[in-house]
Amino acid sequence: MNKRKGILVVFSGFAGSGKGTIMKELMNRYPENYALSISATTRNPRPGEEDGREYFFKTVEEFQELINKGEMLEYAQYVNNYYGTPKAYVESKLQEGYDVILEIETQGALKVKEMLPDTLLMFVTPPDAETLFRRLTGRGTEDEETIAKRMAQAAHESTLIPQYDYLVVNDELEACVNQVHSIIENEHCKTKHNKDNIDQLKDQLAFYSK
Numbered sequence: 001m002n003k004r005k006g007i008l009v010v011f012s013g014f015a016g017s018g019k020g021t022i023m024k025e026l027m028n029r030y031p032e033n034y035a036l037s038i039s040a041t042t043r044n045p046r047p048g049e050e051d052g053r054e055y056f057f058k059t060v061e062e063f064q065e066l067i068n069k070g071e072m073l074e075y076a077q078y079v080n081n082y083y084g085t086p087k088a089y090v091e092s093k094l095q096e097g098y099d100v101i102l103e104i105e106t107q108g109a110l111k112v113k114e115m116l117p118d119t120l121l122m123f124v125t126p127p128d129a130e131t132l133f134r135r136l137t138g139r140g141t142e143d144e145e146t147i148a149k150r151m152a153q154a155a156h157e158s159t160l161i162p163q164y165d166y167l168v169v170n171d172e173l174e175a176c177v178n179q180v181h182s183i184i185e186n187e188h189c190k191t192k193h194n195k196d197n198i199d200q201l202k203d204q205l206a207f208y209s210k
């Protein structure tokens, strides 16, 4: 069998779903399997964020130039800012055999699925709306109006979940990370990701059945 090729994985979820924590844990546990794409954005860095680590922070003009030069795999506008996935990193890591994870919002996710139908799309939710509300208020960093906006955004995003391949419920972190890893591992067994292996096997068998 050939060395396996990387799969492109898109991971989306409501603000407050814990998707960032799940991704961090997945990367810590399986650094030899996964590469997490670093997006470009026009939003300002939050305290503690570093350019090139959480995001590549760009001006609107710089971001526009990346689009014009065809260097973005996808991009979307979200809450008055642009966010996009630089193409080069994704392509090179997939070639190297890593499963590349894009942690992106729903518009971008669905664009990627349209362009690259072999992409695996996962959506993560808390067990219920009340838990989401408690998690958002529990952070203590956002005012009532912002929380109401996030809940309205979540209500809109929930209508798009059926277009994803998998729904993952983040009730308990360990269990959720295990489940995400298993889904991706199982995806590697799909015949569509094993075309070269199947052809190779067919050739080998033809040799024996002459």
Ligand code: 5GP
Binding pocket: 039, 040, 043, 074, 075, 076, 078, 083, 084, 085, 103, 104, 105, 106, 107, 108, 109
């Ligand atoms: P935040 O500003 O909280 O870091 O991110 C806001 C939203 O933008 C999140 O839902 C995040 O997943 C999404 N996002 C981050 N990077 C990208 C990207 O490259 N493309 C798209 N379409 N969305 C992104």
